[in-house]
Amino acid sequence: MISVKNLQFSYTKAAFIEDVSFEVTPGEIFGFLGPSGAGKSTLQKILTGLLTDYSGNVTVNGEEAKTRKNSFYENIGVDFEFPSLYEKLTAYENLKFFASLYKKQRDIPTLLTSVGLINDADKKVSDYSKGMKSRLNFIKALLHDPALLFLDEPTSGLDPSNSRVMKDLILSEKKAGKTIILTTHNMFDATELCDRVAFIVDGKIRALDTPHHLIMSKGASKIVYTYIENGKECSAEISMSQTSGDKHLMQLIQNNQLLSIHSGEPTLNDIFVELTGRQLQ
């Protein structure tokens, strides 16, 4: 679906994107994680054919991005972080207009129903809440049924309930066979949604793997337990792999002296900080 080989790009004489290579397979959700200014935006502009003066190879849907024709856009959809809609037009009018720019068009009422907006279809976008605008913006990217979707911070600024709705929509599109490129600062979204993630810092990919592999390869799961000793509450921490070797823990279990016991894994953010020395958020 996407193949990037030895990509180099710069705005000035200094390299901005350096020797980036990766592949995205059909049906995959691939996440770009990185702090602001890391190069995610530039990378996305290159993948969507807006920046064309790069060196290396960038093939998207079988077409080299720098020599793309306008029909290139018939098969990609972009959901921007902020709504890109005519505020004084209704939701239906917006979708009808944007759909008219493409050859292939999905049924608008069906799309509106899928995100719970069918009853608000004739309402002006300016009267929509933030969550409604996000859902409308999302289905706008699906109007022409593209095989490849670029989602930019899809849950940014949404309350937990709307965020859940958005994540379910993304997962349902994956189920329908879409390939999705997700750009986010949110490690929890990335962990939940992405099949693979790339950590981008200073224009380079510092790590690329499944969230599970990244977490497991760099940080061992740990157990933290608490108990009473000499009238005081104490706590201890051991690696999960060393549980059976911890005689003190075994003794506390046998004597029913444990106050609490918790297991924990490092988050993707911890791994990001460990690998890159930078914070995601």
Place this chain on the structure above:
Amino acid sequence: MRTKALFLGDVRFQIKYGFYYIYLFFSILYIGILFALPPQWRLTAAILMIFSDPAAMGLYFMGAIVLFEKSERVLNSVAISPVKPYEYVLSKLLSIGFISTIVAIAIGVASDVITKPFFFITGVFLCSCLFSAIGLIFACRISSLNQFVIATIPAELIINVPAIAWLFGYQKSWLLFHPGISLIELLRGSSSALPALIILIVWTLFFAVLAEGIVKKMLRSVGGVKL
């Protein structure tokens, strides 16, 4: 056809955002003023009104339209769609040209100043497209209405001053190459209407092609995702 879809979208946008009400208001106002003037002034006054308003409206409206599209980030979606820059330019010029021509015809018919309808209609339409293209060129490069108003002052002076001078008697033959003066001659249906039409076509094409290049640059710069 995508240009048709864009054109219809632009017309809907202009109606929803109240542009057509402004046109209607000024049409009624101008026709009222023309009827209040002595009949011997009517032709000159009508030409001045058509030149300075329906024909020139694209210059101002284009700033408002593109600024709305920028502020609502709609251009981001246009940039990653199959829309070609020339289609975007064409739909903008045609949509403004369409309503400008209707308003000019209304003023012209009401004041009974149309002597050669073909030259009158094509003149207004082309001049509207020309002004819209110039407005588009400025609008692509600015981010606020204040900037737009200031940026367009030199263009307004260059376009308006020679044309008004011509209208009031300063008529050197070389000034016929000025697009505003070409329009005046077309509105009058004078003997130099045909060369004036050719001159106006050349100017309109020149600025439309220039606008296309600038729109292309603008769409590339706005279309990326800002993180």
